[in-house]
Amino acid sequence: MSTPYPFSAIVGQDELRLALLLNAVSPAVGGVLVRGEKGTAKSTAVRALSALLPEVDVVVGCRFSCAPSSPDPTCPDGPHEAGPGVRRTARMVELPVGASEDRLVGALDIERALAEGVKTFEPGLLAQAHRGILYVDEVNLLHDHLVDLLLDAAAMGASYVEREGVSVRHAARFLLVGTMNPEEGELRPQLLDRFGLTVEVAASREPDQRVEVVRRRLAYDDDPAGFAARWADEESAVRARIVAARQLLPSVRLGDGALRQIAATCGAFEVDGMRADIVMARTATALAAWAGRTEVLAEDVRQAALLALPHRRRRNPFDAPGLDEDKLDETLEEFGGQGGGEEDDPDPDGPGGGGQPPQDGSDSPQGGDTGTQPEAGDSGQPQASGSGEQQPVRAAEPFRTKALSVPGLGEGAAGRRSRARTEHGRTIGARRPQGTLTKLHLTATVQAAALHQRARGRTGPGLLLRRDDLRQAVREGHESNLVLFVVDASGSMAARQRMGAVKGAVLSLLLDAYQRRDKVGLVTFRGKDAQVALPPTSSVDAAAARLESLPTGGRTPLAAGLLKAHEVLRVERLRDPARRALVVVVTDGRATGGPEPVALAGRAARLFAAEGVASVVVDCESGPVRLGLAGRLAGELGGTAVTLDELRADSIAGLVRDVQGTSRRAA
Helix, strand or coil, X not given: CCCCCCHHHCCCCHHHHHHHHHHHHCHHHCCEEEEECCCCCHHHHHHHHHCCCCCEEECCCCCCCCCXXXXXXXXXXXXXXXXXXXXXXXXXXXXXXXXXXHHHHEEECHHHHHHCCCCCEEECHHHHCCCCEEEEXXXXXXXXXXXXXXXHHHHHCEEEEEECCEEEEEECCCEEEEEECHHHCCCCHHHHCCCCEEEEECCCCCHHHHXXXXXXXXHHHHCHHHHHHHCHHHHHHHHHHHHHHHHHHHHCECCHHHHHHHHHHHHHCCCCCXXXXXXXXXXXXXXXXXXXXXXXXXXXXXXXXXXXXXXXXXXXXXXXXXXXXXXXXHHHHHCCCCCCCCCCCCCCCCCCCCCCCCCCCCCCCCCCCCCCCCCCCCCCCCCECXXXXXXXXXXXXXXXXXXXXXXXXXXXXXXXXXXXXXXXXXXXXXXXXXXXXXXXXXXXXXXXXXCCCCCCCCCCCCCCCCHHHCCEEEEXXXXXXXXXXXEECCHHHCCHHHHHHHHHHXXXXXXXXXXXXXXXXXXXXXXXXXXEEEEEECCHHHHHHHHHCCCECCCCCHHHHHHHHHHHHHHHHHHCCCCCEEEEEEECCCCCCCCCHHHHHHHHHHHHHHCCCEEEEEECCCXXXXXXXXXXXXXXXXXXXXXXXXXXXXXXXXXXXXXXXXXXXXX
């Protein structure tokens, strides 16, 4: 077994280490979600924590890690008699992004259960993680139904597998840790709420700290065992402190004053439901135990709020994360009194113990190019450069848009936009299983078997089933799509009022894409050519940032914009053939620059129609005289046109309707 990087040797990242340690002290806190850019010690910190957890006693031979002192009475490997067991280290189980439902919860052989009456169950990762750590890297890329399953298990402390009357239950209590890079997309708000704590991490910009990261990482890579040995005393101290805090935890008192501060803080930040209050209470109690105290102070409540509330407060998905700390301090002061205390760091030496500065440096931190440009002032006219380019214009306020979808029936990743065949959804039919049977259609199975009962010699009551009778349920739900925005940033769109409205409309569609779990991409065209401002990504806030900094001016190379979008779609089909695309062209329909610009734009548009790509043109033409060019473009694309006003969901002209035109599944 490889030697893990020592937890105490991690440089900086105090909040990350503290959140992990609080969950080690009190698993009831509910796990932690770690958000941050690549190369910021997320994975290394989680793996290092597993080496600090106390060993566990388990029943000999039990695949579900039952405690010998109090074995689970419903354990599938039971019943077990209470008695001595064996001691082993706490496991850290990793859930791959591409894992199946059976891999997560376990595999029940439905065919044998129905045809032979034999119930066999192979434990999944939830069973393996019992009394240890379940680590999900890139949790935001995990299928939503898998996230639902693991979060339900984490909340209930048990996993249930129920299929057509065959039921298995086993204990599944674990420390849930998820890591994600926000640039690759967000989790749904209701799933965010199920993580107890959240931490934002970023690489240090201080040269001395970065030097220490590299120095320690190189030393570890040269001699892992020797490096770990040099940190053995610090590791032992942290391990002992976890054990002591666990023992002290039941004695910690959460007074009425602290509870009042918790309730007031959750109310002040407008969090939904009561989970935030409960998590804050458990976190504050764990903080007091970690500090060696038996009473929760105001400083514990403050730190608990910083860890438990940022991902629960109501916010636009494009807003910056975190809490307004001035508002937090004002709330705590207003509702202070009992349970109050100094608002210092509850652990000045840091969660690693011994005052050591820490970090892993497993990956070199990466800097990001925001691609932003200074905005024009709120008043006055846009400033023009020598090339005719104008400063970026602020977007108008976003609004709720009408529903746009890809026609037909897809088979892409689960989402909320277009109809698709999915593993989860309403049952619309049955078929013979292709490979392993996963969702049994009981009625169709019985009907198939009933036709052969006499031939099989069955004359009395009951039904004789064979494997050939089994039928797989065919289900229909919704998929996410690739929404590719093709935005005209030419001079004809450059009027401040019009461009502000255009950006507001695209921002509104981005919000809709966020809610529907889509990937988004952004192609812009102006001057002489087009460019991919944002390659397809699940991060709608990255698209919003590119949109905000979009300059305008110059001619209108419409054909170049369409051809660039066509190339983006071609590449995306190779990467993800099942994900269907919706192209949203935002333009007034004009085409200028170069020889025969209108004819070239028409030929480029007909490429989309020939391939059956779903498309919609957002007509940005304004003024009393309208040329109808956007409508003509929509016809050549094989799609439909909507005006900016019709795009609004509450508009009479903007009643919900699917994108018109043909569509075929991307091959």
